[in-house]
Amino acid sequence: xxxxxxxxxxxxxxxxxxxxxxxxxxxxxxxxxxxxxxxxxxxxxxxxxxxxxxxxxxxxxxxxxxxxxxxxxxxxxxxxxxxxxxxxxxxxxxxxxxxxxxxxxxxxxxxxxxxxxxxxxxxxxxxxxxxxxxxxxxxxxxxxxxxxxxxxxxxxxxxxxxxxxxxxxxxxxxxxxxxxxxxxxxxxxxxxxxxxxxxxxxxxxxxxxxxxxxxxxxxxxxxxxxxxxxxxxxxxxxxxxxxxxxxxxxxxxxxxxxxxxxxxxxxxxxxxxxxxxxxxxxxxxxxxxxxxxxxxxxxxxxxxxxxxxxxxxxxxxxxxxxxxxxxxxxxxxxxxxxxxxxxxxxxxxxxxxxxxxxxxxxxxxxxxxxxxxxxxxxxxxxxxxxxxxxxxxxxxxxxxxxxxxxxxxxxxxxxxxxxxxxxxxxxxxxxxxxxxxxxxxxxxxxxxxxxxxxxxxxxxxxxxxxxxxxxxxxxxxxxxxxxxxxxxxxxxxxxxxxxxxxxxxxxxxxxxxxxxxxxxxxxxxxxxxxxxxxxxxxxxxxxxxxxxxxxxxxxxxxxxxxxxxxxxxxxxxxxxxxxxxxxxxxxxxxxxxxxxxxxxxxxxxxxxxxxxxxxxxxxxx
Numbered sequence: 001x002x003x004x005x006x007x008x009x010x011x012x013x014x015x016x017x018x019x020x021x022x023x024x025x026x027x028x029x030x031x032x033x034x035x036x037x038x039x040x041x042x043x044x045x046x047x048x049x050x051x052x053x054x055x056x057x058x059x060x061x062x063x064x065x066x067x068x069x070x071x072x073x074x075x076x077x078x079x080x081x082x083x084x085x086x087x088x089x090x091x092x093x094x095x096x097x098x099x100x101x102x103x104x105x106x107x108x109x110x111x112x113x114x115x116x117x118x119x120x121x122x123x124x125x126x127x128x129x130x131x132x133x134x135x136x137x138x139x140x141x142x143x144x145x146x147x148x149x150x151x152x153x154x155x156x157x158x159x160x161x162x163x164x165x166x167x168x169x170x171x172x173x174x175x176x177x178x179x180x181x182x183x184x185x186x187x188x189x190x191x192x193x194x195x196x197x198x199x200x201x202x203x204x205x206x207x208x209x210x211x212x213x214x215x216x217x218x219x220x221x222x223x224x225x226x227x228x229x230x231x232x233x234x235x236x237x238x239x240x241x242x243x244x245x246x247x248x249x250x251x252x253x254x255x256x257x258x259x260x261x262x263x264x265x266x267x268x269x270x271x272x273x274x275x276x277x278x279x280x281x282x283x284x285x286x287x288x289x290x291x292x293x294x295x296x297x298x299x300x301x302x303x304x305x306x307x308x309x310x311x312x313x314x315x316x317x318x319x320x321x322x323x324x325x326x327x328x329x330x331x332x333x334x335x336x337x338x339x340x341x342x343x344x345x346x347x348x349x350x351x352x353x354x355x356x357x358x359x360x361x362x363x364x365x366x367x368x369x370x371x372x373x374x375x376x377x378x379x380x381x382x383x384x385x386x387x388x389x390x391x392x393x394x395x396x397x398x399x400x401x402x403x404x405x406x407x408x409x410x411x412x413x414x415x416x417x418x419x420x421x422x423x424x425x426x427x428x429x430x431x432x433x434x435x436x437x438x439x440x441x442x443x444x445x446x447x448x449x450x451x452x453x454x455x456x457x458x459x460x461x462x463x464x465x466x467x468x469x470x471x472x473x474x475x476x477x478x479x480x481x482x483x484x485x486x487x488x489x490x491x492x493x494x495x496x497x498x499x500x501x502x503x504x505x506x507x508x509x510x511x512x513x514x515x516x517x518x519x520x521x522x523x524x525x526x527x528x529x530x531x532x533x534x535x536x537x538x539x540x541x542x543x544x545x546x547x548x549x550x551x552x553x554x555x556x557x558x559x560x561x562x563x564x565x566x567x568x569x570x571x572x573x574x575x576x577x578x579x580x581x582x583x584x585x586x587x588x589x590x591x592x593x594x595x596x597x598x599x600x601x602x603x604x605x606x607x608x609x610x611x612x613x614x615x616x617x618x619x620x621x
Contacts, residue, residue, distance in 0.1 A: 015058045091168055240261060516610075
């Protein structure tokens with residue numbers, strides 16, 4: 001293939017490709033437009049229209065000779081070249097800030113493009129040569145001036161953005177310089193730069209202003225289409241042309257020639273999936289710098305699952321989403337409305353809302369505003385956000401269940417505590433009247449038998465009642481309990497005189513140990529009632545305490561006839577031993593015990609075992 005034919009092939013392929021890409025861009029703008037007249041969506045639609053007019057005009061001009069279409073009408077040529085001349089004006093317009101689209105440089109650019117268009121139409125009306133060489137001279141000089149102005153005066157923009165705008169304008173300036181001189185050269189790369197400058201202009205606009213809104217939709221397909229066209233042209237130049245040339249000199253079988261072309265078509269089609277994957281990777285990794293959603297989901301899941309509260313789970317997910325969407329603002333709120341049938345992810349012009357579908361209300365809602373590049377969510381973005389929403393919802397549901405279980409257990413424990421306190425209060429209310437009744441019975445006996453000692457005994461009873469009634473807590477020191485028992489036994493000695501012997505053997509260090517209050521006094525009462533009072537010769541009562549395997553063992557022994565154990569049956573449902581057992585069970589469960597046994601030489605021993613460490617730990621808590 002001659003260099004001239006190669007240049008023509010590049011132009012024909014480039015204009016066909018440009019027409020397809022600008023047409024695809026126009027369709028995507030119409031389907032996903034945002035903003036009204038003067039907005040960025042409208043400007044991009046104007047860009048697509050200008051590109052279609054330019055590529056259609058040039059394609060007609062290059063195809064007219066082979067197809068016998070006749071020469072291009074001058075007015076049509078003026079429209080095509082004018083459309084090309086307005087593309088740099090759109091570039092300058094887009095180069096302004098989002099809040100200042102109508103900037104002075106844009107006015108200057110439109111003036112330059114309009115002047116060039118007037119020159120083209122003037123030549124068409126007077127029958128001169130279209131395009132106008134003077135028009136392209138104006139465009140060349142104007143593009144260079146505008147590129148320098150953008151690079152120098154757009155101080156608020158990054159160097160990367162200014163470099164892209166400047167490069168696009170300089171490519172157009174080179175194109176205008178060529179178009180204003182010779183119409184065709186033998187170098188295909190010169191023709192490529194000269195006639196296809198509209199493509200880098202469109203790509204620059206998309207990259208800078210629509211990175212996320214259209215880059216995924218347009219750039220992947222555009223890059224894949226351009227690569228496919230490159231493969232097709234390469235196969236034609238380096239395979240088809242040599243093969244056909246060899247075919248013409250050796251075997252002029254048209255079937256073989258057609259088979260070669262069809263085989264190349266099939267090869268081109270088979271390469272498209274790989275080409276599209278490469279284009280997708282380039283757009284995602286290089287242009288959009290999009291995160292790997294699979295890896296990001298694993299990271300978010302790990303952080304959310306380790307969150308200890310609902311707010312922690314929401315903040316962990318929101319931080320990653322905000323960074324991924326390049327959102328300037330984020331916030332969360334709760335809603336009580338039902339979310340049945342409502343999309344989990346909702347994307348508006350300026351924000352994205354993600355509803356976390358928890359099992360019960362309220363439902364958290366994550367909101368992200370001011371997305372970079374006017375981003376609109378694509379299908380993989382929506383799938384990612386939905387997955388994150390379900391991950392957060394699952395964790396929040398688990399946290400809510402744990403919280404409800406803890407609250408329920410706390411309420412149950414509180415009910416048990418209150419019930420236990422009520423039970424203990426009732427048991428204590430039984431002990432005090434019972435003790436008072438026994439003491440008054442003793443005083444009544446003394447009044448009849450020994451009136452002179454009744455007064456002294458009454459004073460002892462007064463002191464005893466003061467000590468008993470002042471013991472309002474559930475626990476008391478063992479020493480305080482022993483003093484109450486000693487006062488009680490003093491009163492009983494006034495009644496039994498020599499017939500009652502008392503021995504109390506408790507070490508001083510044990511007297512500080514706390515035990516349930518008034519737990520020993522009923523045992524001493526039972527010993528007096530069932531052992532001493534029923535024995536004509538009286539008897540002895542012994543109270544001792546010792547430590548055994550972490551337990552405090554309290555013993556009350558008597559020398560009666562062993563009827564204390566037998567009498568326990570009648571007291572199981574009343575105040576005595578049943579009262580003690582219930583109180584020990586309420587405080588210690590199965591860890592404490594009350595046992596009664598008959599002594600080998602007569603009498604009964606009542607023994608209480610209390611775990612002293614259990615009470616100390618309970619008191620500390």
